[in-house]
Amino acid sequence: MSIRCEVYGDGTTLIAELSGELRLSDSAPLRERLLKCLADQPDALLIDLSGMRVEQPLALAIFTAVLRQAARWPGTPILCYSPTGDTRELLSAKAYHRLPIFGSREAALAHLHDGRLTVPSISEELLPVGGSSRHARDVATEACLRWDLPDLIAPASLIVTELVANVVDHARTMMTLRLSLRPRYLNLAVRDGSHAPPVAAIPAHPEAKRGRGLLLVNELAYSWGHLPSDHGKVVWAALRRI
Template identity: 75%
Template sequence: MTVRCEVNGDGSSLVAALSGGLRLADGSAIREHLLKCLAEQPDALLIDLSAMTVDQPLALSIFKVVLRQAARWPGTPILFCAPCPRTRRLLSTAANHRLPLYPSVEAALTHLHDQRRTVPSISEELLPVAGSTRHARDIATEVCVRWELSDLIAPASLIVTELVANVVDHARTMMTLRLSLRERYLNIAVRDGSPQPPAPALGMPLEAASGRGLLLVNELAYSWGYLPSTTGKVVWAALRRV
């Protein structure tokens, strides 16, 4: 890998500083680094490009891939900061025209401060025991009532039940349940300490699962998936608000 990635916190935001010459071969590693940043569910992800050059312009497409994931979940704004003049020109071409560019990290933070809106969310640490599924359902019900999403009580309860049960049955680690209210979606996420994909792995026939839980998630959620995190993975689902 010719590009290095160093991640630092800036309050509730994360700053991923990329350095080196970007090549197509770096795409997979950069994607993994940035998806792990998204799995932390920061208020914003700032990508500092001040020390990065572009050896192969086609490699910039990896940033669009990460933007698409962020739009699906967790809805985290991604801002690209301080590109050198050549990199800015490449990022401003028709193929990349939707990438939000800022002249510096400070300018991006100022924009976030001016535009910041609090995202209602609730998090709960759960043990890998059978009783956690009931507790998770109670939390989902309480949150939907509090946020006036009565039509989502049933699907949210079913989804959290399956996601938590998957950790209890397979990962067997401590987990964090988080529900967040976005403009268009209710986002549900369960973070655990196992890097293994949810069972069955995404892309496998859901009918092959021992049970119908993930099939229900697939049917109920507007979209769902999983991301690697620094300590395991996050399995997420989004329910569209009416």
């Protein structure tokens, strides 16, 4: 990869510092690296473009692709910054008008702090054992009651049951369950230690309380998917708030 991406934290914000020449051949690996940043569910992702040179402008589409994913899940604000220069000029084109770009890190942080809302969230570490699915249902119920979302108790409980059961049955690693309340969605996510994609299950019986797998998640969620992380993956789902 001709472009380098160094990621470091600034409190609850992640900063991805890009340097080198951006080419079309960099699109896939850079996209995966930035998606791994989103999998950490930071409060914000800042992308430093000041050290990047654009050799093939079509490769800039990588940033709008990552922005679209962030809008689906986990709702993380993405802000780019670069002083005046060729990169800034290229990103001022109409095709990138939705990509927030600022002249400096300070300007990006000032904008973020002006508009940031505290994101309520609940996290729970779970063992890869059968009882974890039941505990996940309890956590989802508690979260929905705490955030005054009674209509989402049933779908949220069913979704986290299946996400956790998928880890227990297939990944068999420690996992982290996280529920986050966004302005338009209730986000549900389970991080595990396996890089293998989640396994869709076919129900053995239509009235079974579990085992319906990701088919059920697909029916209940507004949207869902999975992202790679540095040490495994995150499977996520979003429920629209009523």
